[in-house]
Amino acid sequence: MNTQLIADNIDYLLIGNWANGQPGGLALTLFLAVAAGSIASLLGLAGGIALTMGQPGLRRTLEAVIAVLRAIPVMMLIFWCYFLLPILLGIDVPGIATVIAALALISAAYLSQSVYAGIAAIGHGQWAAGQALGLGRWQTLRWVILPQALRVMLPSFINQWITLIKDTSLAYVVGVAELTFVATQVNNREQIYPLEIFGMIGLAYFIVCSTLAWLGSRLARRWQPV
Template identity: 70%
Template sequence: METSTVMPDFLASNLDYLLWGNLAHGAPGGLLLSLLMSVAAGIVASALGLAGGTALVMGGPRLRSVLKTLVVLLRAIPVLMLIFWCYFLLPILFGIDIPGVLTVIAALAIINAAYLSQSVQSGIEAIGRGQWGAGLSLGLTRWQTLRHIVLPQALRIMLPSFINQWITLIKDTSLAYVVGVAEFTFVATQVNNREQVYPLQIFAFVGLGYLLVCGGLELLGRRWERRWRYGAA
């Protein structure tokens, strides 16, 4: 009974900080920062994954061999380890101070691009050879056939894999706390350390936040699938 009366006031007093951190002072944090990192890393990972998967199909033997080795290595590295590497190595390599947020975005983009490149490769290879032959018989080059005929069909096959990987990426932003980035889990831990009264409620709220975001993305992905399936614009 006491918890039910205190909980609304407790959430109200910490809700702004949990959702967007010190945004009023120009430092976004909390759930907002997690979403911003997810969007940035997702865009970069999708672009790199599309390019890498296409190269795995269209590239020469040497390029494909190098890319396959790189993908295997990246998939074998824990995300947490890659975040540490980017955080400590990128400033040394470039000789400048790189914000922790950018190093986390770089790490998430790189490792998710490795997974997406294999999804792209599988999607392209799933299209029958007849589609390639039809494009070539129309006078299109191999790259033109890929762009105008094969890739649009392959994207429909790839979409579920992309959605799953984006959801994984959103959840992996919680690992940014290890380098002091004030994402959702980090600010929740700060609130919990300050209050030391409601750990269950605080982290249940964090879980609910991730559930709503990831669930919303999954529903959006299903809607895209239905639109493509029935040829809606």
């Protein structure tokens, strides 16, 4: 086990070529995950609410879009965003932005279904209770249903965020220098130490995903009804 190899390349694996204005490695992986996860959570919440409260035409349209996104492989969606967004927008879109867009869209499709299921899991009696208090349908959703549904949704959100962190490794296909990409560069340069390099990368993903799962478990315990 050549630990010196890891020590010599640890800065590059963690932050890439940040000193020259080109962040990469684990830092870029976390940035991609946080950015895409935040956008996906907002879109997923909006999508789930629309599936619950929207008109039949809107719901059918959303269901069709969600079905298409869930059926497309993540790598293909990254390619589509990478090549189509510059054409549609008429500007040069950075590879990082296209990866964030692709990951956010596909994650939002899954989270929309999770939000819809979480809201549906709350009994009709809760809706009736809110309306009995004089609240409108949207007020009942905001003040009565969503606070309860979020506890139901949390495990699905955590699972999707963990999946998203791992899916950032697919950004290498469009040359984005996230953790797997820079690890491959180091391995190609060294040639004879793949076990050490990719073992360290696997450990990094394990630590990040396990930390997120642990935080999610703690948050779920705090949200449990007394």
